[in-house]
Amino acid sequence: MYRYDEFDARFVADRAAQFRDQVRRRLDGTLSEEEFRPLRLMNGLYLQLHAYMLRIAIPYGVLGSQQLRQLAMIADRWDRGYGHFTTRQNIQFNWPKLADVPDILDALAAVEMHAIQTSGNCIRNVTTDQFAGVAADEVEDPRPYCELLRQWSSLHPEFSFLPRKFKIAVTGAPFDRAAVKVHDIGLRMHRNEAGEPGFEVIVGGGLGRTPMVGKTVRDFLPVAELVPYVTAIMRVYNRFGRRDNKYKARIKILVHEIGVDAFSELVEAEYRAGDHAAGIELAVGEVERIAAYFAPPAYEDLPERDPGHMARLFENRDFARWVRQSTAPHTVRGYSIANISLKPIGGIPGDASSAQMRAVADLADRHSFGEIRVAHEQNLVLPNVPKRDLFALWEGLVEADLGTPNLGLVSDIIACPGMDYCSLATARSIPVAQAISRRFADLALQSDVGDLRINISGCINACGHHHVAHLGILGLEKRGVESYQITLGGSGDENAALGQLLGPGFAADEIVDAVEAVVRVYLADRRGPEERFLDFFRRVGIKHFKEAVYVPV
Amino acid sequence: MSLFKHGEWTTDDWRFVADDEPLPAVGPKIVTLARLQGDDGEYLFHCGCPLGVRLESGEPVEALEPWLNRLSLVALGFPAFVDGRAFSAAAILRQRHGFAGEIRAVGNVLVDQHAFMLRVGFDAFEVAEGRALESWRTALLDVPFAYQYDDTASTPVQSIWQARRSGSLQAGELQAAE
Structure with missing residues (x-):
């Protein structure tokens, strides 16, 4: 993984010291809350419903075991013993005291982490495929370009006061695990006919109040041109993006209002107007320097089928179930990618206790070269596990209450914090997720249902990504009571689609029954287990569900 | 003003x-x-x-x-x-x-x-x-480094990418600033 050099270290340390001084001035009254607000937001510190919330960047979801242990320490020392992993591969602490935040930032800087640009109208943490660099289906490793973008976008002088927040996602694999089509900029790596790597550049996707699938503005951008081309996009957005209405300020609205062709022409004209030779040469050198940090670890030469592992699979049904549901093919023979579900039945999606963080850090040291990934589905990943070690890993996970074999199943729910924490929320999300998870607690039932993703947002801002769920739930408030709408048929992958509204909303005590009714329709009417929920939905349409779920009184 | x-x-x-x-x-x-x-x-x-x-x-x-x-x-x-x-x-x-x-x-x-x-x-x-x-007068020195490259900028803030390339900013200078 990437390691800071002296410059990176100084940059982050100086930034932490600067914020310490700003907090001191806030605490002694020199700065008013109004003056302090933009400064704290530039360092990831929000004021929520009950307390401050600190959002810490986990660049493109890559964590070292020492970093995860430090997050556990922070949770114990300055928070309430747990943290919450987010859909943008970050972690949030919900209860820090303002006076402690400078010490937290110092503790982060000590392990090469920060909270820069995790909030505010700037370029946020760049996200990517949680299997980057090890996925069997990968064309090109996106991590060096993610790190290049992280550095380039950090305290960018021109793009720190954009019309609205800005999110970039990169994938290096044809199967899109990074949801690049629903980001402000999505970058899909592929190769041209000459075999050279480049990016399909997709602009103007997003969720929120006005969900949109992004449009392609360049089919193939040579990798060397990434920084100047993204700069051109950002400049067009910074100049022409709407600033009169914060709900119409994302780049998707600009692309939608002027049309993708006109937008693309503005970007190309901006790009042609500049002289990028020197910048490109510098960025290419930087990528080369960065890429060395992502050289493969010292893999062993292992057989594809480990006899001990095969025997365990045969002997232990629970282990076999976990392996089937939680591991993914690795690019190196004899290795697996192991997913760790942060969705125990009835638990809070994405939450991990400090003890669990330490357990994962230890397991990563023992079985995965000390590296952990955070997935946007709010789960963790150990990217480099020898198949030989999978049983020991599973036992360790079960011991830490992290062995739920529900990855990708109906109880692997994405949920925003909702009204339990968030000042924007109009409904609770977490209790709904917990109740659905308990309703489908039976693992045999979950397996039978198969690939069905539920996402829950507690307000129209859609932080729970309900638009791109197979079954999305949006919590609203109607005349003082919570009302939950269901959307069906959404998808965030390479065939991105937005869910369709099923019909009128359900009360808090009806929503779980409604979800079950949808699932029962699918189970009863599908052609067989091989017809996935999404395929079934695309075949029968929303009307079929509508008739079955809303029974005439 | x-x-x-x-x-x-x-x-x-x-x-x-x-x-x-x-x-x-x-x-x-x-x-x-x-x-x-x-x-x-x-x-x-x-x-x-x-x-x-x-x-x-x-x-x-x-x-x-x-x-x-x-x-x-x-x-x-x-x-x-x-x-x-x-x-x-x-x-x-x-x-x-x-x-x-x-x-x-x-x-x-x-x-x-x-x-x-x-x-x-x-x-x-x-x-x-x-x-x-x-x-x-003092705020500029808070974070005297930046990543972005710009050959037209003339500020006391140093570009890290350029410094890495040219080696113009030496470790001694870094320590002196600490």
């Missing part, structure tokens, strides 16, 4: 002339884009004294192209600190047009944006009175 320029507080020789004011006969003056584009546009240059123009954040910087080589100053307005359009306008003036005159930040100009403004090409700052004037 106080004017901060080249790291010092300085007196302002320029006068902003609103559209409804008559033009003073002599002295450096700043006019609006509307006046420059209006009937007396060419006349403005005839007195031989330095001319500047003030561009509001929604006005396209491209509109200045016919006059740029004769303008001594461009003032870019910040209606609110969150409105970042002028950052791009300044960058375009320096990078694309090679504008060498003064680029002045006017309006809601905050010390917390000083380093960003310098790095995109601003070199003068009109600051409202009572805005912690002393901190303008």
Whole structure:
């Protein structure tokens, strides 16, 4: 993984010291809350419903075991013993005291982490495929370009006061695990006919109040041109993006209002107007320097089928179930990618206790070269596990209450914090997720249902990504009571689609029954287990569900 | 108003002339884009004294192209600190047009944006009175490094990418600063 050099270290340390001084001035009254607000937001510190919330960047979801242990320490020392992993591969602490935040930032800087640009109208943490660099289906490793973008976008002088927040996602694999089509900029790596790597550049996707699938503005951008081309996009957005209405300020609205062709022409004209030779040469050198940090670890030469592992699979049904549901093919023979579900039945999606963080850090040291990934589905990943070690890993996970074999199943729910924490929320999300998870607690039932993703947002801002769920739930408030709408048929992958509204909303005590009714329709009417929920939905349409779920009184 | 320029507080020789004011006969003056584009546009240059123009954040910087080589100053307005359009306008003036005159930040100009403004090409700052004037001298040194590359920027802030390439910033210098 990437390691800071002296410059990176100084940059982050100086930034932490600067914020310490700003907090001191806030605490002694020199700065008013109004003056302090933009400064704290530039360092990831929000004021929520009950307390401050600190959002810490986990660049493109890559964590070292020492970093995860430090997050556990922070949770114990300055928070309430747990943290919450987010859909943008970050972690949030919900209860820090303002006076402690400078010490937290110092503790982060000590392990090469920060909270820069995790909030505010700037370029946020760049996200990517949680299997980057090890996925069997990968064309090109996106991590060096993610790190290049992280550095380039950090305290960018021109793009720190954009019309609205800005999110970039990169994938290096044809199967899109990074949801690049629903980001402000999505970058899909592929190769041209000459075999050279480049990016399909997709602009103007997003969720929120006005969900949109992004449009392609360049089919193939040579990798060397990434920084100047993204700069051109950002400049067009910074100049022409709407600033009169914060709900119409994302780049998707600009692309939608002027049309993708006109937008693309503005970007190309901006790009042609500049002289990028020197910048490109510098960025290419930087990528080369960065890429060395992502050289493969010292893999062993292992057989594809480990006899001990095969025997365990045969002997232990629970282990076999976990392996089937939680591991993914690795690019190196004899290795697996192991997913760790942060969705125990009835638990809070994405939450991990400090003890669990330490357990994962230890397991990563023992079985995965000390590296952990955070997935946007709010789960963790150990990217480099020898198949030989999978049983020991599973036992360790079960011991830490992290062995739920529900990855990708109906109880692997994405949920925003909702009204339990968030000042924007109009409904609770977490209790709904917990109740659905308990309703489908039976693992045999979950397996039978198969690939069905539920996402829950507690307000129209859609932080729970309900638009791109197979079954999305949006919590609203109607005349003082919570009302939950269901959307069906959404998808965030390479065939991105937005869910369709099923019909009128359900009360808090009806929503779980409604979800079950949808699932029962699918189970009863599908052609067989091989017809996935999404395929079934695309075949029968929303009307079929509508008739079955809303029974005439 | 106080004017901060080249790291010092300085007196302002320029006068902003609103559209409804008559033009003073002599002295450096700043006019609006509307006046420059209006009937007396060419006349403005005839007195031989330095001319500047003030561009509001929604006005396209491209509109200045016919006059740029004769303008001594461009003032870019910040209606609110969150409105970042002028950052791009300044960058375009320096990078694309090679504008060498003064680029002045006017309006809601905050010390917390000083380093960003310098790095995109601003070199003068009109600051409202009572805005912690002393901190303008020191705030720049808070984070004296930046990643982005820009061969037109001339600021005390060093580009990390360039320093890595050239090795121009040595470890000794880093330690000395700590």
